[in-house]
Amino acid sequence: MSIQSAALGYPRVGAKREVKKASEAYWAGKISAEELQKVAKEQRLVRWQTLRDQGIDVIPSGDFTLYDHVLDFNYTFNIIPKRFAEAKLSDLDRYFAMGRGHQKDGVDLEAQEMQKWFDSNYHYIKSEVSSHTEFRLNDTKPVDEYLEAKEAGIETRPVLVGPITALLLGKAGRDEANRASFEPISLLDKLVPVYGELLKKLQDAGATEVQIDEPSLVMDSTANLAQQYQATFEALAKAAPGLKITLATYFGRLDKNVEFVAKLPVSALHVDLDRAPEQLDQVLAAVKPTQLKLSLGLVSGRNIWKNDLAASLATAKKAIEALGQDRVVVATSSSLLHTPVTLANESRLSPDVKDWFSFATEKAAEVATLAKALSGADVQAALDANKKSIEARRAFEQNSDASVRDRLSKVSPDMYNRKSPFPERKAAQDKVYDLPTFPTTTIGSFPQTKEIRLARSKNTKGELSTEEYEKFLENEIKSAVDFQEAIDIDILVHGEPERNDMSQYFGEQLQGFVFTENAWVQSYGSRYVRPPIIVSDVSRPHPMTVRWSSYAQSLTKRPMKGMLTGPVTILNWSFPRADVSKEVQCKQLALALRDEVCDLAKAGIFAIQVDEPAIREGLPLRQVDWDAYLTWAVDSFKLSTAGEMKDRLAAFMKALPDQKYIFVNPDCGLKTRGWKEVKEALTNMVEVAKWARKEYA
Known part of the structure; x- marks a missing residue:
């Protein structure tokens, strides 16, 4: 039969x-x-x-x-x-x-x-x-x-x-x-x-x-x-x-x-x-x-x-x-x-x-x-x-990179902790930045316009030289910095015009990933993505974001924020290896990002944001399995980092009345928005922050 x-x-x-x-x-x-x-x-x-x-x-x-x-x-x-x-x-x-x-x-x-x-x-x-x-x-x-x-x-x-x-x-x-x-x-x-x-x-x-x-x-x-x-x-x-x-x-x-x-x-x-x-x-x-x-x-x-x-x-x-x-x-x-x-x-x-x-x-x-x-x-x-x-x-x-495995084996518990408690770090940060109460910032990405996508495509096809493409990106970054200064944002971002995707961008620069041409997978509706594929041990051969963050910082006296995608999100938005546990892969990613954080700090970028939007979606379906996942997911993050707006601010003040712990920013990146929408929203956001400084003075 x-x-x-x-x-x-x-x-x-x-x-x-x-x-x-x-x-x-x-x-x-x-x-x-x-x-x-x-x-x-x-x-x-x-x-x-x-x-x-x-x-x-x-x-x-x-x-x-x-x-x-x-x-x-x-x-x-x-x-x-x-x-x-x-x-x-x-x-x-x-x-x-x-x-x-x-x-x-x-x-x-x-x-x-x-x-x-x-x-x-x-x-x-x-x-x-x-x-x-x-x-x-x-x-x-x-x-x-x-x-x-x-x-x-x-x-x-x-x-x-x-x-x-x-x-x-x-x-x-x-x-x-x-x-x-x-x-x-x-x-x-x-x-x-x-x-x-x-x-x-x-x-x-x-x-x-x-x-x-x-x-x-x-x-x-x-x-x-x-x-x-x-x-x-x-x-x-x-x-x-x-x-x-x-x-x-x-x-x-x-x-x-x-x-x-x-x-x-x-x-x-x-x-x-x-x-x-x-x-x-x-x-x-x-x-x-x-x-x-x-x-x-x-x-x-x-x-x-x-x-x-x-x-x-x-x-x-x-x-x-x-x-x-x-x-x-x-x-x-x-x-x-x-x-x-x-x-x-x-x-x-x-x-x-x-x-x-x-x-x-x-x-x-x-x-x-x-x-x-x-x-x-x-x-x-x-x-x-x-x-x-x-x-x-x-x-x-390449499935077994001895240097990566050796480094991972030497990770100790103290590497998951910051060197000083938060109050001490906050006091030191206040001396450097002298920020107002309710400081404003954005989550990182600004609109990926048709011009940006076209320039990236031409560069990929060899129709735009690397020198020309980088000059184009510098102009986009300068425009983003000028705009933020004009509307009085406190901590600036460079806008990420060089990034095609918050996960793929890092995967393309890390050892251990491969990428496809047409391996599209449905995310929702007509939105399709090409997840990176992890094929071997992950390491960082060179700095990934320092060049653009440093350039952006050179354009302003205001603090510039470095932007990284976290290890859990990169892992969850990729096709992982099947022969090594997710925990091992995530900690390898964390070590690579740890090096990037250190290089950003050495370059004078002292505000660094690590995005982990996918940490919740990786939770196992049964609660009995949560502890194991959350342990290595949170450890990996630590390892890599060692209604209306007024109504929302009021709600935050009830839950967290100490103003110095509250930043005012959008709920996500602005890559998929248009500039008209972004300008109106961020200008309004800054006005709300200024209102709050008076309201809660």
């Missing part, structure tokens, strides 16, 4: 970012809605055909989206806040307005909140629900796309966000009277019947199975979780009795939840054995007495490394021995949307290094190879090639 191969999802962008480009062209008014939908339909077909051609048996449908799959869920089930529902917009524009806002033709709508999808770098649009929410089928997108694939001759398994996960990730809407105490999960009984209607429509359309994603099962349990899942899936099974349900979990381990999950009325359970391989024995013990099929998430949907097929085969054989061949499926660990589309578009990577990688298309082929091998097909050539790649990567001499 043949073992089936399955993919839980696939990137949406297109191999050449076709969907991103079409969406942005539509928003700019350059193409019609019909033209956008034509591109979307073409790309859906390409995705299905690609997975089929790679040998995948169970191909997903419905996971494609023009913006976000959770937003699709909200729109399908009529979870549309009143401000959007009442706006005079087309269905497509209403959908986009919910995700990105809408300011056009007299309509001014703020987008819904965006949040990280579990511990990934993908962002979803948070549902807004209330006791007034009326669930109904607002559209039938999952059915439509299933039929679209069927018409193309491709049988698929529709993918849906699970009803419990969808509500647990939601928030109280603006029209909810008891927003502070309202729990979206309280609406589960109202949502489930409508969810069942959708399953019935899929069944009537000819679908034989459906994938329901419930990644919330790998998080800490909430009250009544087992009862909620039991009641929900009993109702769904009755709504569409001819539809086989695969309950998909990913990003972590089920732990004790597996005890009730194994008893749910579903046909198959999917578990992530890439992020949580330790759960296999517990899962097998729970599943064995049942009739459940077990879908093994063996090929990572989160990293870019080739799968160790020999190790995966051993894991799969263990499951087959326990359950029988007819009850095992091999699959990706999660949707592949967190990986780039294909290695085929990477021409500049070293062939040796490129051979270590596997993107979405290649990962699909790996899953198919595993299924074929387990089914008795002759795939020895593929297994031999994989073994050669895995061994070459392990033997890579």
Whole structure:
């Protein structure tokens, strides 16, 4: 009997970012809605055909989206806040307005909140629900796309966000009277019947199975979780009795939840054995007495490394021995949307290094190879090639930089602490800077204008010499300094015109990273990033920021602030190594940044900001795992560093009445803003600081 191969999802962008480009062209008014939908339909077909051609048996449908799959869920089930529902917009524009806002033709709508999808770098649009929410089928997108694939001759398994996960990730809407105490999960009984209607429509359309994603099962349990899942899936099974349900979990381990999950009325359970391989024995013990099929998430949907097929085969054989061949499926660990589309578009990577990688298309082929091998097909050539790649990567001499390892081994507890307590440092700093109360500054980056991006692109292509490019950057920095002095900012920044990305910029100058041309990964909506890849031990061969901060300081008598991205953020916004712990990689980054801090200080830059926006998103999904992460995350930071504004200031004064500890600055960098917006906002900010000095004198 043949073992089936399955993919839980696939990137949406297109191999050449076709969907991103079409969406942005539509928003700019350059193409019609019909033209956008034509591109979307073409790309859906390409995705299905690609997975089929790679040998995948169970191909997903419905996971494609023009913006976000959770937003699709909200729109399908009529979870549309009143401000959007009442706006005079087309269905497509209403959908986009919910995700990105809408300011056009007299309509001014703020987008819904965006949040990280579990511990990934993908962002979803948070549902807004209330006791007034009326669930109904607002559209039938999952059915439509299933039929679209069927018409193309491709049988698929529709993918849906699970009803419990969808509500647990939601928030109280603006029209909810008891927003502070309202729990979206309280609406589960109202949502489930409508969810069942959708399953019935899929069944009537000819679908034989459906994938329901419930990644919330790998998080800490909430009250009544087992009862909620039991009641929900009993109702769904009755709504569409001819539809086989695969309950998909990913990003972590089920732990004790597996005890009730194994008893749910579903046909198959999917578990992530890439992020949580330790759960296999517990899962097998729970599943064995049942009739459940077990879908093994063996090929990572989160990293870019080739799968160790020999190790995966051993894991799969263990499951087959326990359950029988007819009850095992091999699959990706999660949707592949967190990986780039294909290695085929990477021409500049070293062939040796490129051979270590596997993107979405290649990962699909790996899953198919595993299924074929387990089914008795002759795939020895593929297994031999994989073994050669895995061994070459392990033997890579740069994987072990003796000097980096030696330095890391000598890190002592005192290196995590500053040499003097804060009050002493503050007194010394006050003597140097003589700052007013409520000193003003900015977070660092100023607008990355079209001119800056064009100059960077020309320099990369060799159309603008290094000398010309650096002169251009100096002019941009001077403009930023002049502007800040003109509006009376106290601690200045140089504006970071030289930086393409707050993580990539540092990775490009550190030993141990490689970069791609087209390995785009979705962050949110049409925002795609190319994460750096850590391939070996990390070190700093030369100063990275001193040249530009020093130049900026030479232009002013006011203090200039050095700007660094912290080690945890660089790590979390990169594809990390799989052969070394994140703790080791983070501390290597911390030592490199420690050297940069020292060089900035030697150059006379005494105010240094280290940004760690990603420290929260790296938290493990289960609280029991937090301490270990926070210990090395905070240690790494220490190692590297050893309503309205008036209302906000007033709130800060209540919590922290000592004025000398409060700085006034924006909440984030200004790279993505326009200069008009920045000038107005910062000028207003300075005026608020001056008001506060009088108000709290």
